[in-house]
Amino acid sequence: MDLRSLNIFIEVAELGSFTRAGEKLGYSQPTISFQIKQLEKEMGTQLFDRIGHTVTLTDTGRDALDYAQRICHCCQEMLLTGTGRREPAGILRLGMADSLCQPLIASQFARFRSAYPKVSLQVTTTDTTGLLEKLDHNEVDMLCTMDDHVYDTNYIIADEEEIGVHFVASPAHPLSKAKRVEISQLLAEPFLLTEKGMSYRRLMDEQLARSSLEISPVLETGQADLICTLVGQNMGLSFLPDYVTEGMVRQGALTRLNVPELHVVVWKQLLYRREKWLSAPMRVMIDHLKTLRLLGGIS
The missing domain is CATH 3.40.190.10 (Periplasmic binding protein-like II)
Known part of the structure; x- marks a missing residue:
């Protein structure tokens, strides 16, 4: 058993493939397979289940991986000590x-x-x-x-x-004064949204779809800061995570709407x-x- 075998074992475990491990390390696939078989022979146990083109760790293999990683980590620490480079690199x-x-x-x-x-x-x-x-x-x-x-x-x-996510409006928008806003009221408004499929936008769309509802935005962009600026100018409403709107909400430039029918967190x-x-x-x-x-x- 040597460090090369342990490094090969770690790479195969992380990549789930003899071929990809070989490509990363610069060895042929037969060399990788031979090293793993030798390691398994030395340990007297099977480290991987090989089913078709799929390679997964056995229970023993998972335990061995933890030891292999610790051994390689200790060797790296020892080398850093010898060269005087203790800081992460x-x-x-x-x-x-x-x-x-x-x-x-x-x-x-x-x-x-x-x-x-x-x-x-x-x-x-x-x-x-x-x-x-x-x-x-x-x-x-x-x-x-x-x-x-x-x-x-x-x-x-x-x-x-x-992180909470809320509908937001300009303080000048009539809905910003409402204590409670209904979904039906929102659907009548122009919306400025992030791209369809983006995390919080997707979660909002999914909740609305359960009620056979949909918001068709007048603007879609990945630039959340741009959306905040335009909403602040009363160009429409939006649905954004709180960390994006926090600054403008504190400044009084945006208002979070209370929409009890729709609750999303990310x-x-x-x-x-x-x-x-x-x-x-x-x-x-x-x-x-x-x-x-x-x-x-x-x-």
Whole structure:
């Protein structure tokens, strides 16, 4: 048993494929298969179930993966000690909902960069389904979603925050004075919305569809800040998460409407695969993001 075999084992477990592991590590598929068979022979147990083209860890394999990750982590720590480089270093591939980039990356990158100058970020943005696919194929190390709550035993939830979503209007709009607004009143108004299918927009559409209702917006854009500005100018209503509208609501430039018939919450969740080895860059990013709250700033 050597470190090369353990690294191969870790990559096969994370990628779920001998072929993809070989491509990533620069080995042929037969070499990967041979190394795994040798490791299984040395341990006297089967580490993977091989069914067709699917490779999944056995119960023993999951236990072995934990040991392999710890061994490789300790070796990396030892090498860092020998070279005098104890600070986290490396590339972190972070998947993220586009709406989270401004509050979590753009406004906080300088602070993260100052604390961890040797950690480089590769940020990928797409919808939640696309992010989870990338996580499952090890194309990102971890992801931060803004959507319905994800419940899946394959993922570790490193952090989460519940966020309310409300209909908003200009203070000059007649509905802003109402103590209660009915769905039927909203349907008669022009709407400015994010793209169809985007997390909170999708959840709103799904709830309305259960009552055979639909909102047809006069404007669709991924720019939430633009929507806030136009709503503030009384160009229409919108449906946005509270962290997006908080500033303008506090300034009195927007009003949240009370619509009891429709209740939507979304969750900001930081996820990674259960079998994923937590590298130093992953650990410091988790610690960093845990200090950030969309409603309330830095904790």
